[in-house]
Amino acid sequence: MRRFDLGINERLLTDLNQSQIDAVTYLKGPQIILAGAGSGKTRVLTRKLAWLVSCGGYSPWDILAVTFTNRAAAEMRSRVEEILGMSVRGMWVCTFHSACLRILRTCHIEAGLSDNFVVYDANDSLDAVKEALKSLSSRGSDALESGVKPGDIQARISMAKSRLITPETFQQQGDELYDELTEEVFSGYEACLARNNALDFDDLICRAIRLLRSNEKILQRYRGKFKYILVDEFQDTNIAQYEFVSLLCEGHKRICVVGDDDQSIYSWRGAMPGNMMDFIGRFGSLEGSQELKVSQLLENYRSTSAILQASHDVISQNLMRTKMDPLIPMRGDGEMPLHYIAASEREEAAFVTTTIDWLIREHDYCLDDFAIFYRTHAQSRGLEESFLRRGIPYRVVRGVAFYSRAEVKDIFAYLKIFVNPEDDLALKRIINVPTRKIGKTTIGKMETAAAASGLSLYSWLLAGGHVKSLPKKAVEAVSAFLEFLQFQMERSRTLPLAEFFSDFMDDLGYARQLKNSVKPEDRQRAENLDELITIVQEYSHISASIADDSHAADSSGALSSAVDYDDSLFFRTVSEGLQGFLQYVSLVSDADFLDSEMGLEPEPGIMERGSVSMMSVHSAKGLEFKAVFMIGMEEELFPHFNCMSTAEAIDEERRLCYVAMTRARDRLFLTSTVSRRIYGKKTNPSTSRFLMEIDSEHIIQEYSRALRWMQDW
DNA sequence: CACGCGGATATTTTT
DNA sequence: TATCCGCGTG
Ligand SMILES: Nc1ncnc2c1ncn2[C@@H]1O[C@H](COP(=O)(O)OP(=O)(O)OP(=O)(O)O)[C@@H](O)[C@H]1O
Numbered sequence: 001m002r003r004f005d006l007g008i009n010e011r012l013l014t015d016l017n018q019s020q021i022d023a024v025t026y027l028k029g030p031q032i033i034l035a036g037a038g039s040g041k042t043r044v045l046t047r048k049l050a051w052l053v054s055c056g057g058y059s060p061w062d063i064l065a066v067t068f069t070n071r072a073a074a075e076m077r078s079r080v081e082e083i084l085g086m087s088v089r090g091m092w093v094c095t096f097h098s099a100c101l102r103i104l105r106t107c108h109i110e111a112g113l114s115d116n117f118v119v120y121d122a123n124d125s126l127d128a129v130k131e132a133l134k135s136l137s138s139r140g141s142d143a144l145e146s147g148v149k150p151g152d153i154q155a156r157i158s159m160a161k162s163r164l165i166t167p168e169t170f171q172q173q174g175d176e177l178y179d180e181l182t183e184e185v186f187s188g189y190e191a192c193l194a195r196n197n198a199l200d201f202d203d204l205i206c207r208a209i210r211l212l213r214s215n216e217k218i219l220q221r222y223r224g225k226f227k228y229i230l231v232d233e234f235q236d237t238n239i240a241q242y243e244f245v246s247l248l249c250e251g252h253k254r255i256c257v258v259g260d261d262d263q264s265i266y267s268w269r270g271a272m273p274g275n276m277m278d279f280i281g282r283f284g285s286l287e288g289s290q291e292l293k294v295s296q297l298l299e300n301y302r303s304t305s306a307i308l309q310a311s312h313d314v315i316s317q318n319l320m321r322t323k324m325d326p327l328i329p330m331r332g333d334g335e336m337p338l339h340y341i342a343a344s345e346r347e348e349a350a351f352v353t354t355t356i357d358w359l360i361r362e363h364d365y366c367l368d369d370f371a372i373f374y375r376t377h378a379q380s381r382g383l384e385e386s387f388l389r390r391g392i393p394y395r396v397v398r399g400v401a402f403y404s405r406a407e408v409k410d411i412f413a414y415l416k417i418f419v420n421p422e423d424d425l426a427l428k429r430i431i432n433v434p435t436r437k438i439g440k441t442t443i444g445k446m447e448t449a450a451a452a453s454g455l456s457l458y459s460w461l462l463a464g465g466h467v468k469s470l471p472k473k474a475v476e477a478v479s480a481f482l483e484f485l486q487f488q489m490e491r492s493r494t495l496p497l498a499e500f501f502s503d504f505m506d507d508l509g510y511a512r513q514l515k516n517s518v519k520p521e522d523r524q525r526a527e528n529l530d531e532l533i534t535i536v537q538e539y540s541h542i543s544a545s546i547a548d549d550s551h552a553a554d555s556s557g558a559l560s561s562a563v564d565y566d567d568s569l570f571f572r573t574v575s576e577g578l579q580g581f582l583q584y585v586s587l588v589s590d591a592d593f594l595d596s597e598m599g600l601e602p603e604p605g606i607m608e609r610g611s612v613s614m615m616s617v618h619s620a621k622g623l624e625f626k627a628v629f630m631i632g633m634e635e636e637l638f639p640h641f642n643c644m645s646t647a648e649a650i651d652e653e654r655r656l657c658y659v660a661m662t663r664a665r666d667r668l669f670l671t672s673t674v675s676r677r678i679y680g681k682k683t684n685p686s687t688s689r690f691l692m693e694i695d696s697e698h699i700i701q702e703y704s705r706a707l708r709w710m711q712d713w
Numbered sequence: 714c715a716c717g718c719g720g721a722t723a724t725t726t727t728t
Numbered sequence: 729t730a731t732c733c734g735c736g737t738g
Contacts, residue, residue, distance in 0.1 A: 714738105715737100715738090716736105716737090716738085717735105717736090717737085717738105718734105718735090718736085718737100719733105719734100719735095720732105720733090720734095720735105721731105721732090721733085721734100722730100722731085722732080722733095723729100723730095723731085723732095
């Protein structure tokens with residue numbers, strides 16, 4: 001093969017067009033790549049990372065590459081290693097959250113954090129908001145009475161924090177987020193996290209920034225370390241994240257960001273697509289070697305032009321777009337997208353399975369080629385039933401749902417306490433799980449007494465507070481609980497993680513109780529707990545093998561040895577054991593494991609390998625599939641009824657639709673129904689406006705047989 | 714203090 | 729349709 005005659009440098013540039021080559025090889029200064037859907041930005045970023053190492057004179061550990069998901073990070077890392085034929089272990093390829101957590105762990109003392117801090121996920125943080133509301137006593141309960149939703153307050157606080165706003169600056173800077181109640185809860189919330197030794201997701205970024213701003217030495221250290229910074233999906237970064245990378249690249253300004261504002265789909269959680277224009281403004285005024293390079297990638301290599309045409313019809317309805325030339329299709333016409341109209345949800349699902357069957361039989365598709373996207377997770381149900389009936393293997397990306405299950409949260413609350421006993425929130429959660437005859441009144445009494453003595457619940461118990469202040473029935477129960485905690489805590493520190501955990505679950509007897517229950521939903525709960533044991537086992541297995549590995553090799557300076565990476569674990573936290581596990585699971589999600597589960601598990605008796613992927617349109621970002629189904633293309637569902645009140649929200653829904661459509665390589669099927677059950681009530685949805693926006697020449701419409709039959713009447 | 718019943722309520726998306 | 733919450737009973 002001719003290929004092998006080329007040097008590594010030429011090889012890095014093969015199969016790239018001229019704009020891609022320019023983007024890869026420009027190393028002098030700041031750079032922004034405006035990369036339309038399917039234009040090869042992932043390819044460019046990967047090649048650029050390889051180029052930096054093999055031609056730019058950079059070492060892997062000089063580079064920070066920030067991605068949107070752990071999945072994207074793992075994929076990028078492994079592709080770079082594949083190209084270079086070497087490990088790039090020292091390179092930081094990770095999400096903002098992982099990078100910041102890593103910095104905070106490494107410098108926890110300077111950051112003013114105890115070494116056993118824990119990370120609160122969205123569920124925990126909602127509990128903290130409720131707690132803060134409660135501590136406002138009557139003002140809080142009044143608010144709840146009058147219909148204030150804790151989730152709404154949480155969203156405002158999170159949004160504020162993503163703009164680097166603190167309770168102190170909230171009033172001046174909070175803008176549309178501000179109201180008095182939120183301000184009060186905000187302070188209480190921050191105090192609550194501090195008391196519990198916990199950081200929420202937003203804290204990871206803000207606290208890292210605060211650390212860098214306040215500690216010149218550390219700032220210089222990281223500025224010196226990261227000689228080149230790349231950011232993927234820049235249109236979905238928030239203010240804090242932008243500030244984080246700005247701080248780090250301050251001197252050398254060797255920063256490359258890639259984004260596409262048509263694909264901005266996270267403004268609901270604080271993402272600022274305007275960061276793109278701001279970047280151009282901020283870095284565009286520089287001269288000489290620090291001059292800004294703006295690249296546009298317009299050639300779409302992914303989709304057939306029929307698919308692109310329809311997608312373009314949709315996205316062009318958005319008026320507030322950064323002016324960018326339309327995408328240029330690089331592939332042939334292909335099959336027209338099909339809009340299938342079903343009589344019911346059931347029929348919609350049947351269409352999907354039938355079509356998959358057909359494509360596999362007649363057109364050599366395999367299961368991995370298919371993805372089904374929907375706006376809300378609830379929509380996966382009908383599909384799953386249909387797939388189970390037909391025996392088609394599938395995999396559902398469930399987002400964060402697993403960690404929101406009560407029984408799973410319970411177990412994590414235990415684990416958090418073992419690491420960080422000061423966590424009152426967690427302690428209160430599980431003090432009576434499974435039931436130990438410690439009820440509301442007892443907990444209330446203890447809380448008040450502990451607060452009065454200025455102690456955390458756990459310390460107060462250790463000091464024997466309960467013995468003096470509670471009736472003796474309660475003292476017995478509480479003492480037994482405390483003993484159990486201490487016993488397990490001790491074991492959690494001395495035993496290997498997996499061994500400790502399965503023993504603990506056994507001792508707890510929670511799963512046993514659920515298995516013996518007569519309630520049907522407890523079956524699933526018990527299964528979730530089993531799943532948890534598997535997760536722990538897998539984690540400890542993998543992290544142990546990495547540990548072995550890194551003892552043998554690596555020791556490239558204090559900063560870069562703090563975390564090691566592996567294909568199978570997205571990142572390893574600085575912390576060992578249980579704490580490391582907690583930090584790890586708090587940052588990974590279901591979607592991250594997609595690749596590792598595709599192509600696996602060939603079911604006995606089924607010739608086709610792999611499985612069909614089902615996921616929300618949000619999780620679809622960055623992926624591509626040969627055939628894509630988008631189900632539930634109906635008003636109120638997509639666009640979702642919660643997003644129909646403002647033009648901005650509708651535009652984001654439209655971008656979401658565009659992102660989903662442009663995931664398809666060869667075939668795109670869009671389905672809607674004329675009758676659907678929502679919360680058990682019948683509705684008669686009308687076709688999504690997004691489908692109406694597609695020129696009728698660009699899409700084929702097909703009514704189900706049942707509907708055609710009815711139409712004949 | 715535990716448990717069961719009934720009624721209100723709702724999931725949009727996720728690092 | 730399922731889950732959560734509050735209330736009443738044992
Ligand atoms: N120069 C090229 N020649 C041929 N194929 C290419 C080229 N560049 C990219 N591709 C192919 O185009 C497809 C899309 O590339 P990639 O995933 O990098 O796009 P992307 O810009 O990340 O997409 P999106 O922004 O929509 O997520 C991939 O299948 C990739 O292999």
